[in-house]
Amino acid sequence: MLRKDINELLTQTGPGTPMGDLFRQYWMPAMLAEELPEDDCPPVRVKLLSERMVAFRDSQGRYGLMDEFCAHRGASLWFGRNEGSGLRCPYHGWKYDVTGQCIEVPSEADNSSFCENVKLTAYPLVKIGDVLWTYMGDPAKKPPLPEFEFAHVPAEQTYTSKRWQQCNWLQAFEGGIDSSHVTFLHSGGLKTDPLFKGAKGNEYNQNDTKPFFEVADTEGGLFVGARRNAEDGKYYWRITPWVMPNFTMVPPRGDHPVHGHFWVPIDDENCWAYSFDYHPVRALTDTERQAMVDGYGVHSKNIPGTYRPAANMDNDYLIDREAQKRGETYSGVAGIAMQDASLQESMGPVVDRTKERLVPADSGIIKARQKLRKAALALRDEGVTPPGVDPEHHKVRSAAIVLPQAESFLDACRDAVTVQPGVRQTTV
Amino acid sequence: MTYTDSTGRAYTVDASVGESVMAAAVKNGVPGIVAECGGNVSCATCHVYVGEDFAQRVGGPGDMEEDLLDMAVSERRDTSRLSCQIRVTEDLDGLTVEIPPEQP
Numbered sequence: 001m002l003r004k005d006i007n008e009l010l011t012q013t014g015p016g017t018p019m020g021d022l023f024r025q026y027w028m029p030a031m032l033a034e035e036l037p038e039d040d041c042p043p044v045r046v047k048l049l050s051e052r053m054v055a056f057r058d059s060q061g062r063y064g065l066m067d068e069f070c071a072h073r074g075a076s077l078w079f080g081r082n083e084g085s086g087l088r089c090p091y092h093g094w095k096y097d098v099t100g101q102c103i104e105v106p107s108e109a110d111n112s113s114f115c116e117n118v119k120l121t122a123y124p125l126v127k128i129g130d131v132l133w134t135y136m137g138d139p140a141k142k143p144p145l146p147e148f149e150f151a152h153v154p155a156e157q158t159y160t161s162k163r164w165q166q167c168n169w170l171q172a173f174e175g176g177i178d179s180s181h182v183t184f185l186h187s188g189g190l191k192t193d194p195l196f197k198g199a200k201g202n203e204y205n206q207n208d209t210k211p212f213f214e215v216a217d218t219e220g221g222l223f224v225g226a227r228r229n230a231e232d233g234k235y236y237w238r239i240t241p242w243v244m245p246n247f248t249m250v251p252p253r254g255d256h257p258v259h260g261h262f263w264v265p266i267d268d269e270n271c272w273a274y275s276f277d278y279h280p281v282r283a284l285t286d287t288e289r290q291a292m293v294d295g296y297g298v299h300s301k302n303i304p305g306t307y308r309p310a311a312n313m314d315n316d317y318l319i320d321r322e323a324q325k326r327g328e329t330y331s332g333v334a335g336i337a338m339q340d341a342s343l344q345e346s347m348g349p350v351v352d353r354t355k356e357r358l359v360p361a362d363s364g365i366i367k368a369r370q371k372l373r374k375a376a377l378a379l380r381d382e383g384v385t386p387p388g389v390d391p392e393h394h395k396v397r398s399a400a401i402v403l404p405q406a407e408s409f410l411d412a413c414r415d416a417v418t419v420q421p422g423v424r425q426t427t428v
Numbered sequence: 429m430t431y432t433d434s435t436g437r438a439y440t441v442d443a444s445v446g447e448s449v450m451a452a453a454v455k456n457g458v459p460g461i462v463a464e465c466g467g468n469v470s471c472a473t474c475h476v477y478v479g480e481d482f483a484q485r486v487g488g489p490g491d492m493e494e495d496l497l498d499m500a501v502s503e504r505r506d507t508s509r510l511s512c513q514i515r516v517t518e519d520l521d522g523l524t525v526e527i528p529p530e531q532p
Contacts, residue, residue: 001500001532003499003500357464358465358470358471359470360468360470366492366495366496366499373498
């Protein structure tokens with residue numbers, strides 16, 4: 001359990017909160033590049049860390065992310081005209097460039113000095129891979145750009161989707177470092193999902209429902225090792241990296257692409273689940289890519305034109321009790337992503353952690369909360385840069401491996417859990 | 429060993445060397461040691477304050493225990509420990525611990 005004050009500390013990410021300040025130390029996914037597909041395309045509303053913003057791509061291909069509301073009288077710039085290298089408020093024609101600088105006030109007599117003094121809060125927006133990244137902190141402390149492998153492999157090797165999740169970021173993230181639920185909740189998917197099935201590792205997953213957890217501290221976060229019995233007195237290890245504050249990877253299965261997530265707070269009761277799949281050494285096949293688009297694996301089938309899953313809390317996630325009874329799906333909800341999301345959302349917008357009962361399989365979660373708390377307090381009280389800001393910390397991989405019982409997973413896996421460009425992932 | 433609750437009521441039990449201070453309490457029905465997770469450093473419901481005289485001999489908390497004491501325990505003191513992580517030894521004969529008014 002957590003005390004109430006600590007639960008609030010970890011779950012509140014608005015401006016001025018300790019965890020909000022922590023999040024504002026990092027580059028973070030702000031949107032998918034596909035949301036701003038061409039120059040002068042319609043602007044998009046973006047809410048992150050409880051701040052309402054508008055994103056646009058100007059006539060020169062520059063990306064901008066700034067306060068949603070016009071400095072004049074507060075109208076939403078989402079209605080704006082994206083034209084001539086700027087976004088123009090349709091109310092009185094005030095125009096802003098991608099840095100938030102007001103560049104025209106056409107309703108007034110020539111007074112360019114007035115313009116100069118009008119600037120909206122704006123953040124950098126940078127395309128790396130399929131994602132547009134932003135940094136919402138102090139410009140003087142802006143770290144180098146992120147180095148996560150999924151965003152840096154060639155385009156044909158990677159795919160990223162996102163979905164709106166109607167709960168606080170922390171309970172969504174905690175699912176990402178909790179390996180013991182896989183054997184239960186996703187047992188159907190291990191057998192049938194085109195992006196999961198067929199791996200030898202799945203058998204170990206299914207045959208040993210009581211994994212033993214070992215958690216190792218790293219410079220940027222944690223490695224959570226889940227150990228299950230394999231044959232001949234060996235252990236099957238699934239190693240899940242967490243890079244602070246909100247990046248997790250799922251251990252691979254066979255030669256399937258490797259997947260993972262970013263859990264990005266929209267506000268305290270909603271988050272974005274960014275879900276990626278990539279293969280370190282080969283292009284994704286057409287079949288794999290189609291399966292991702294269709295919502296298999298860690299992806300979701302969304303309502304067309306939106307990032308809201310088609311199965312959602314308003315339709316009880318289209319639960320199929322017959323499929324549940326037949327064992328086709330363990331919970332009756334289809335798809336790995338929505339199996340997770342349905343249960344995480346069912347806890348309520350912010351789960352009351354004073355009432356939970358953790359068990360040894362939750363040691364990764366206990367450790368991660370502690371690391372978040374310590375980092376947020378060290379930042380607040382002493383200005384200490386938190387783990388995970390340094391791009392070197394981003395160069396981690398998940399791994400699945402069978403080891404002799406005597407070997408420690410971290411000693412045996414140093415190379416496997418480190419990004420080595422052009423080298424295949426370690427997987428069973 | 430003696431457990432004292434927040435009202436001052438004392439429970440003295442015979443503990444065996446090797447078992448945990450939590451296990452000895454549960455076995456003897458000492459109220460206030462909940463031990464939900466069964467001694468696996470996960471729940472913090474077996475929190476105790478170690479008697480000053482014994483604090484040094486008992487020693488400090490381990491890593492995971494440290495995390496839980498920090499985040500889950502309502503009033504943490506210097507002598508706070510999770511009793512599931514204290515092994516009974518000959519050396520601890522006569523150990524006294526105080527049970528906090530409430531467990532998480």
